[in-house]
Amino acid sequence: MTHLTLIRPDDWHLHLRDGDIMAAVLPDTARRFARAIIMPNLKPPVTTVEQARAYRERILQALPTGMQFEPLMTLHLTETMPLTEIAKAKASGIVHAVKYYPADATTNSEFGVTDIRRCYPLFAAMEQHDIPLLMHGEVTDPTVDVFDREAIFIERHLAPLVQAFPGLRMVLEHITTSAAAAFVRETPNNVAATITPHHLLFNRNALFEKGLRPHYYCLPLLKREEHRQALIVAATSGNPSFFLGTDSAPHPRHAKESACGCAGIYSAHAALELYAEVFEQAGALDKLEAFASFHGPDFYQLPRNRDTLTLVRKEWTVASELSYGADMLVPLRAGAEVAWRLAE
Numbered sequence: 001m002t003h004l005t006l007i008r009p010d011d012w013h014l015h016l017r018d019g020d021i022m023a024a025v026l027p028d029t030a031r032r033f034a035r036a037i038i039m040p041n042l043k044p045p046v047t048t049v050e051q052a053r054a055y056r057e058r059i060l061q062a063l064p065t066g067m068q069f070e071p072l073m074t075l076h077l078t079e080t081m082p083l084t085e086i087a088k089a090k091a092s093g094i095v096h097a098v099k100y101y102p103a104d105a106t107t108n109s110e111f112g113v114t115d116i117r118r119c120y121p122l123f124a125a126m127e128q129h130d131i132p133l134l135m136h137g138e139v140t141d142p143t144v145d146v147f148d149r150e151a152i153f154i155e156r157h158l159a160p161l162v163q164a165f166p167g168l169r170m171v172l173e174h175i176t177t178s179a180a181a182a183f184v185r186e187t188p189n190n191v192a193a194t195i196t197p198h199h200l201l202f203n204r205n206a207l208f209e210k211g212l213r214p215h216y217y218c219l220p221l222l223k224r225e226e227h228r229q230a231l232i233v234a235a236t237s238g239n240p241s242f243f244l245g246t247d248s249a250p251h252p253r254h255a256k257e258s259a260c261g262c263a264g265i266y267s268a269h270a271a272l273e274l275y276a277e278v279f280e281q282a283g284a285l286d287k288l289e290a291f292a293s294f295h296g297p298d299f300y301q302l303p304r305n306r307d308t309l310t311l312v313r314k315e316w317t318v319a320s321e322l323s324y325g326a327d328m329l330v331p332l333r334a335g336a337e338v339a340w341r342l343a344e
Ligand code: DOR
Pocket: 015, 041, 106, 107, 136, 217, 218, 219, 220, 249, 250, 263, 264, 265
């Protein structure tokens, strides 16, 4: 196959940041995706509908003229969020979900939740107003091995949550393990998962190939090959509970290449093309459209896009770095080939 035409996809998990760095990365996403779920982990985090509305305006302002893109806003869950904010979020029409970060799990998550049970009243309000809960599904318990944090989160927190709130739509974001894929497959359709291109393409060896590779450091961490294989099976299965979410998370080069480097992989510049590589290698290109363009809007109860996007099987070389405001950023596949490209 040399051409692949799909209904235009959406990205159901994206970090856009803010200010001039947002302006630097936004066109990469808008060229490929009609909409994206925008993560709220700014500093300070987006915790109110008013802040989400202002952030949405800044995103639209930063969009180059002639480009179409719809930011789907989220609120950052806090233990002190007033219950009334949930009804406000629903009524706003611009906030599509609330994001749970365990405190100190990842970038700017010092504002996250220390005890998930304290949020149960908020989850009840979300269930009542039918607002999805998005989860960074890792425990931060320092006694738990970093590679086990997702599996333990599912056992300790997600399983009880699914029992307690059978009507709450939930997305386990950026899943990395066979345990997560199995859990989502075995629970009812109100529980879904996003899968990133990097967790489909790499296992944890990538972090240590002939040296320490900070540009492969993300959270949750890359896992063993058997887990990557389980994610490929899930993504290409046609099961509507799995959909595309890049978790494209830009950081300046100096913040990654550091004694204490930031977690996050930038993939927006080649996101759909990289997913196409994975699906092609799995002999499942015919499953890409549903994963990228149907399952997400169906879960979020939004209309599917109407226009299309075409990929061409023609190699191109990713730049070794991209400009990122006053800094530079090292994209996924920097200086190497990607098999698919967007049609002109
Ligand atoms: O690798 C990650 N980067 N994981 C996250 O959960 C957050 C993200 C970021 O914001 O940089």
